[in-house]
Amino acid sequence: MATSTSHPAASSWLPSFLRREATVAPPGFNRWLIPPAALAVHLCIGQVYATSVYKNALVAHFDTSLTAIGVIFSIAIVMLGLSAAVLGTWVDHNGPRAAMVAAALFWSTGFMVAALGISSEQLWLVYLGYGVIGGIGLGIGYISPVSTLIKWFPDRPGLATGLAIMGFGGGALIAGPLSARLLALYDSGYDASDPASIASGAAVASLFVTLGIVYLAYMLFGAFTVRVPADDWQPDGWDPSQVKQKKMVTTASVSASNAIKTPQFWLLWVVLFCNVTAGIGILEQAAPMSQDFFRVGDTSTVSAAAAAGFVGLLSLANMGGRFIWSSTSDVIGRKPIYMLYLGGGMVLYVLLALVGHTSTALFVLLAAVILSFYGGGFATVPAYLRDLFGTFEVGAIHGRLLTAWSAAGVAGPLIVNKFLDAEGEPGKLTAADYRLALLTMVVLLAIGFVSNLLIKPVAERFHEPDDASLPKEGVSA
Amino acid sequence: MTARLVVAWVLVLVPLLYGLVETVRKAATLFTG
Numbered sequence: 001m002a003t004s005t006s007h008p009a010a011s012s013w014l015p016s017f018l019r020r021e022a023t024v025a026p027p028g029f030n031r032w033l034i035p036p037a038a039l040a041v042h043l044c045i046g047q048v049y050a051t052s053v054y055k056n057a058l059v060a061h062f063d064t065s066l067t068a069i070g071v072i073f074s075i076a077i078v079m080l081g082l083s084a085a086v087l088g089t090w091v092d093h094n095g096p097r098a099a100m101v102a103a104a105l106f107w108s109t110g111f112m113v114a115a116l117g118i119s120s121e122q123l124w125l126v127y128l129g130y131g132v133i134g135g136i137g138l139g140i141g142y143i144s145p146v147s148t149l150i151k152w153f154p155d156r157p158g159l160a161t162g163l164a165i166m167g168f169g170g171g172a173l174i175a176g177p178l179s180a181r182l183l184a185l186y187d188s189g190y191d192a193s194d195p196a197s198i199a200s201g202a203a204v205a206s207l208f209v210t211l212g213i214v215y216l217a218y219m220l221f222g223a224f225t226v227r228v229p230a231d232d233w234q235p236d237g238w239d240p241s242q243v244k245q246k247k248m249v250t251t252a253s254v255s256a257s258n259a260i261k262t263p264q265f266w267l268l269w270v271v272l273f274c275n276v277t278a279g280i281g282i283l284e285q286a287a288p289m290s291q292d293f294f295r296v297g298d299t300s301t302v303s304a305a306a307a308a309g310f311v312g313l314l315s316l317a318n319m320g321g322r323f324i325w326s327s328t329s330d331v332i333g334r335k336p337i338y339m340l341y342l343g344g345g346m347v348l349y350v351l352l353a354l355v356g357h358t359s360t361a362l363f364v365l366l367a368a369v370i371l372s373f374y375g376g377g378f379a380t381v382p383a384y385l386r387d388l389f390g391t392f393e394v395g396a397i398h399g400r401l402l403t404a405w406s407a408a409g410v411a412g413p414l415i416v417n418k419f420l421d422a423e424g425e426p427g428k429l430t431a432a433d434y435r436l437a438l439l440t441m442v443v444l445l446a447i448g449f450v451s452n453l454l455i456k457p458v459a460e461r462f463h464e465p466d467d468a469s470l471p472k473e474g475v476s477a
Numbered sequence: 478m479t480a481r482l483v484v485a486w487v488l489v490l491v492p493l494l495y496g497l498v499e500t501v502r503k504a505a506t507l508f509t510g
């Protein structure tokens with residue numbers, strides 16, 4: 001009989017159908033239903049990386065600057081990191097269904113409030129709606145399926161979390177073209193294929209309402225599909241004793257509050273920060289960079305359309321890397337795969353800086369592999385945390401680690417833009433002007449590489465007592 | 478359970494496939510100009 005995994009610190013005010021004990025899977029439940037449930041959430045919240053579609057429309061509608069509109073995205077990403085860090089423990093204690101419903105409500109409400117702000121021409125309402133409320137939904141949604149996936153796939157945690165976090169990258173691929181089509185539907189004067197065409201504010205407001213409704217439905221589908229495994233469940237044919245034989249994989253439990261006291265957590269924070277900073281540096285600058293690297297005089301051999309294609313290719317590499325590299329880490333181990341991301345990344349960045357301008361194909365190949373490592377770094381980190389701290393509060397620990405992402409989101413563009421500003425004006429830069437910025441990324445990756453090498457198993461004094469991670473009460477499912 | 482599994486995967490894979498096709502089409506301009 002399946003027993004609950006009710007946590008002693010779970011919220012008592014939650015409706016019973018949202019509580020963890022209501023989501024315990026019955027015998028015979030197929031664990032392959034969990035990845036689509038997780039994907040349903042991540043595909044929706046991945047929209048946050050598709051804001052460029054309506055950015056110019058909002059600039060024109062509010063008669064303001066690109067920076068003022070860019071703040072909406074920045075607030076959302078900062079709120080993602082903060083809410084994941086602060087609410088991670090709540091997510092772990094109350095289970096994935098409550099977390100996914102909360103994420104759906106926040107994310108959807110964020111769109112609705114932002115739509116109201118656009119309609120009433122109140123930019124602060126867009127900041128509050130999409131940025132603050134939606135950002136909280138992003139943070140809760142991002143971590144909501146992680147610990148559940150790890151518990152369902154103890155034999156392949158990298159593959160499972162890679163699938164879900166790949167969805168975050170995939171969400172932008174869907175939302176970009178879908179938003180362009182919807183804007184054209186709501187504003188007959190808007191032509192998505194013409195970069196100079198700008199949609200009306202009313203069309204963007206209608207788009208936000210549509211996305212809010214669609215995302216609510218999709219995320220609720222994920223919430224009511226997800227299940228947690230019974231305490232005594234394990235995959236058929238899986239031998240837990242194999243896990244114990246790996247030096248870097250613990251069978252102990254470390255709480256989130258203890259995890260942040262360990263050097264391993266902060267070393268991994270530095271690893272993630274360095275890997276993300278280096279990747280964001282390229283992502284942020286991708287389109288102009290591809291043109292600048294092949295500039296002859298005032299013109300570039302890479303057209304604006306081809307530069308947009310380059311950005312699309314990087315999105316694919318980013319998404320593919322999340323699944324491929326994270327799955328590979330199940331075979332070769334987490335520490336070696338980060339040695340590849342960081343060490344291999346250093347070599348690729350040096351090649352990009354020194355010989356990237358000699359051939360378009362080489363440039364594209366180097367950047368694509370770098371971005372696949374960037375995506376891989378995101379997707380592999382939950383499994384690395386599982387290896388080091390156990391499954392007890394891995395979602396909460398992951399939430400706290402995501403503050404590295406927020407910090408990198410600020411540092412990456414800042415580093416690249418500072419160097420490029422010192423070299424010259426946009427539109428006149430060449431490959432040589434990027435050299436210092438790219439070599440700085442090599443130094444960052446080297447710091448990350450050394451940090452990864454220093455990661456050792458967590459000391460026993462941080463482990464929970466043997467019975468602490470077990471539920472205090474059992475309820476029949 | 479099998480039907481539920483198929484429906485769940487179709488619900489997430491169809492939009493993902495749409496996004497992939499659109500992105501590949503966009504990326505193709507890199508090589509076709």
